Amino acid sequence: MKKINFLVLLTMFISIVVINSNLFAQSEPVMYFCERYDDYDGEIGVSDRFTKGHITVMVKADNPLRLEDVAIQYDLYNYRTGKFEYYKKFYFTIDRDMKYIFFEKNDESDMEFEDAGFYRVFLLDEDDKTVASALIEIID
Incomplete structure (x- = not known):
């Protein structure tokens, strides 16, 4: 009887953990950065730290974003x-x-990132509401 109770409790615990992890799975678009994107090789040089210059901002979502006019905005940490x-x-x-x-x-x-520092990068919709964001460091 003790074994059955233990197995029932263990099963309930595992079920709660699995359900809880599914509830907190990534459901919003994810933003990240790479040196460049190639149609054949995909993302090249994925990182969150780059030297000054041009980068490529990537956004990946589980569902279509349903957006047309968007903006990428950089905010520099003072x-x-x-x-x-x-x-x-x-x-x-x-x-x-x-x-x-x-x-x-x-x-x-x-x-282009012309100045070194920490940046907050946003994907904004047509109403300037944040769709996705990420932090990036630019070094000399």
Whole structure:
């Protein structure tokens, strides 16, 4: 009888852990960075630390984002004030059914980090609401 009670309790505990982990699984879009994106090789040089210059911002979601006009915004951390301050913003048009997107330098957006420091990078919708964000460090 003790073994049955133990097995029932163990089964309940494992079930709760599994259900709880599923509840907290990533359901929002994820943002990360790479040196560049290649159609054949995919993401090249994925990191959260880069030297000054151009980078590629990647956004991956489980479901289509349902967005058209978006922006990538950089905010630079100001060590004197202890706050992030607006740095740059780049505008893009994407397809509504996209769930895996890369944003890179183009004719309208240079996507360049010119100053070293810590940045908060946002994917914003047409109402400037945050869709995804991540931190990145730029070094000399």
